[in-house]
Amino acid sequence: MRWLAILVALVAVLSSIGAQPKGELHLFVPCGMIVPFQRLKTEFERQTGIKLRITYDNGVMLVRRIREKGERPDILVAPGELEIQQLVREGFIDPKSITTFGTFKLILVVPARNRAGIQSLNDLLKPSVRRIVIADPKLNSVGYYAQQALVNLGLWDKLKGKIVTHWHAQEAVNYVCMGRVDAGIYYATCPFDSAPEKVMSPNYRIVAEFPEGSYPPVKVQAGMLKTSKNKAAAQRFLKFLVEPKTQKLLAELGIPNFRAKAGSIRTNLKGK
Numbered sequence: 001m002r003w004l005a006i007l008v009a010l011v012a013v014l015s016s017i018g019a020q021p022k023g024e025l026h027l028f029v030p031c032g033m034i035v036p037f038q039r040l041k042t043e044f045e046r047q048t049g050i051k052l053r054i055t056y057d058n059g060v061m062l063v064r065r066i067r068e069k070g071e072r073p074d075i076l077v078a079p080g081e082l083e084i085q086q087l088v089r090e091g092f093i094d095p096k097s098i099t100t101f102g103t104f105k106l107i108l109v110v111p112a113r114n115r116a117g118i119q120s121l122n123d124l125l126k127p128s129v130r131r132i133v134i135a136d137p138k139l140n141s142v143g144y145y146a147q148q149a150l151v152n153l154g155l156w157d158k159l160k161g162k163i164v165t166h167w168h169a170q171e172a173v174n175y176v177c178m179g180r181v182d183a184g185i186y187y188a189t190c191p192f193d194s195a196p197e198k199v200m201s202p203n204y205r206i207v208a209e210f211p212e213g214s215y216p217p218v219k220v221q222a223g224m225l226k227t228s229k230n231k232a233a234a235q236r237f238l239k240f241l242v243e244p245k246t247q248k249l250l251a252e253l254g255i256p257n258f259r260a261k262a263g264s265i266r267t268n269l270k271g272k
Contacts, residue, residue: 023230024051025237026073028062031170032187033077036253043249044240050233058168059083060139066092066225074228075237077221079104079187080141084221093223097234101241102220102255104142104187106149106210109176112203116182121208124159124183131181132162135169141218142169146185149215177203185210187218188254219258 029037034056041052055073057065063083065071067090076093078084087093110118116128124132135143143165150156164181166172176184188209222241224234240246247257 022050023233024053025075025230025233027052027054027075027077027237028065028071028073029054029056029077030059030062030079031056032079033255036250036255037077039249039253040241040246043246044237047240048233048236050236052237058170059141060136060167060169063087072225072227074230074234075222075224078141078223079218079220080145081219081221082139082141082144084223087225088223092225092227094226095223097224097238099222099238099241100219100258101222101247102250103258104218104220104255106142106145106185106215106218107188107206108208108210109173109184109186109204110182110207111176111179112205113179114205114207115179118183118207121153121155121210124155124162129182130162131164131183132159133164133166133172133175133181133184135172135186136165136167139167140169142185142187143172145215145218149185149210152214153210173204179203183207217258220255 027037037054037056041054045051055062059079060083062076062078063086066073066076066087076084076087084093084098088095088098108118108121108124110116116123116126116130118124118126118129123129134146137143137147147156150159164175166175169186172184173186175181188206222238224231224238228234241250251257
């Protein structure tokens with residue numbers, strides 16, 4: 001009987017090993033998260049043996065590649081809810097798979113020379129400030145949250161004549177770096193910490209952070225496409241994103257852990 005018990009236990013162990021997800025996962029990841037996901041790739045592959053193939057691109061382009069070009073990664077990573085919810089509504093992403101694994105803060109950025117003399121959010125009202133760039137709020141989460149922050153601070157109606165938008169969030173960043181605008185509103189992490197090689201870093205200054213509660217909590221999310229050919233491995237990766245060690249690593253790499261605050265302004269993206 002003792003040997004039988006040992007045999008049963010051994011079979012159970014071997015079965016569990018054989019049941020571990022294997023193979024390869026294809027991820028679509030915004031280019032502002034290159035550095036964190038290079039580290040995550042190394043850690044995840046070391047822990048699980050599952051290979052990650054990562055395609056980096058602008059968030060809007062990643063959505064278009066799924067919607068219009070028929071590309072089918074296993075997982076989409078998004079810098080907010082807008083991109084994910086678009087693809088949920090269109091039937092591409094399994095809503096039950098959506099995993100929030102981080103957050104971003106909004107900041108006000110100016111060209112290095114700062115000829116308009118901007119030192120605070122209220123300085124945006126100065127006559128010397130003529131152009132403020134944000135990513136298109138209908139296409140980009142960062143633009144959506146920027147618009148919400150200005151609305152909730154009572155600044156949107158006063159500034160909307162100065163606002164210019166760009167469909168490509170990275171190009172909006174470069175507008176500031178090249179001095180084509182007086183200010184821009186972006187995430188604190190993307191791309192200023194995660195991908196500094198993507199911007200001319202000596203050519204911008206961060207002058208202010210938007211107050212907590214002035215915009216809905218930003219949810220950095222990942223979701224599995226319904227067409228994923230390796231759902232077990234995809235689910236394992238989504239679980240990996242919120243494990244304590246991964247969360248600690250992400251915080252060190254500039255993606256703070258998400259903590260919903262009581263009384264925070266709620267997003268209405270699902271109804272858009």
